[in-house]
Amino acid sequence: MPYDPSTETDIAAYREACNNWIRTLKALREDNASLINRLAAALKETTRRSFIEEAEEFQLTMLDREESLILLRHEIGEQLDWLNKQPAGVSSPHPYAVLKNDMEGMMQEYERLKVAFLIFIAAEKV
Numbered sequence: 001m002p003y004d005p006s007t008e009t010d011i012a013a014y015r016e017a018c019n020n021w022i023r024t025l026k027a028l029r030e031d032n033a034s035l036i037n038r039l040a041a042a043l044k045e046t047t048r049r050s051f052i053e054e055a056e057e058f059q060l061t062m063l064d065r066e067e068s069l070i071l072l073r074h075e076i077g078e079q080l081d082w083l084n085k086q087p088a089g090v091s092s093p094h095p096y097a098v099l100k101n102d103m104e105g106m107m108q109e110y111e112r113l114k115v116a117f118l119i120f121i122a123a124e125k126v
Helices: 008-044 049-085 096-125
Strands: none
Touching: 008 049, 008 096, 049 096
16 A cells, blocks of 8 residues: 655655655666676676676676666656645555665665676686
8 A cells, every 4th residue: 555644744754765765776877887887898808708798697687777776766756746746636656665665675686786796897807
C-alpha cells in the first residue's frame, strides 16, 4: 500500500528524502560513467583476451546499472511530483517503503560492483 503522508511535516520529510535520493542517484550515475571511462582506458592498454572478456562483462553490468539508476530516478521523480501536487483522491504512485528499499539495495549493489571492478582493474596493472 502506498504511503500517503498525512501532515505537512510528513510531506516535507518525504520530499526531502526524495530529493536526497535523486542527488545520490546523480552521484552514482556520475561515478558509474567514470568507471566506464576507466574501463575504456584500461582496454586501450591491453591485448590479453581474458582481460578483454571479463572487461566486457563489467561493461555490460555497468550499462545495466545505468539503466537501473535512470529507472529508479524516474520513479522517485514521479513520487516527488505527486508530493508537490498532492492531487485529491490520487494515491502516491510508489510506496515509500519500496522506494526506500530500492535505494538502499541500489547503493549496496553499486558499491559491490565498484569494489569488484576496482579489484579487477588493479589486478591488471600488477
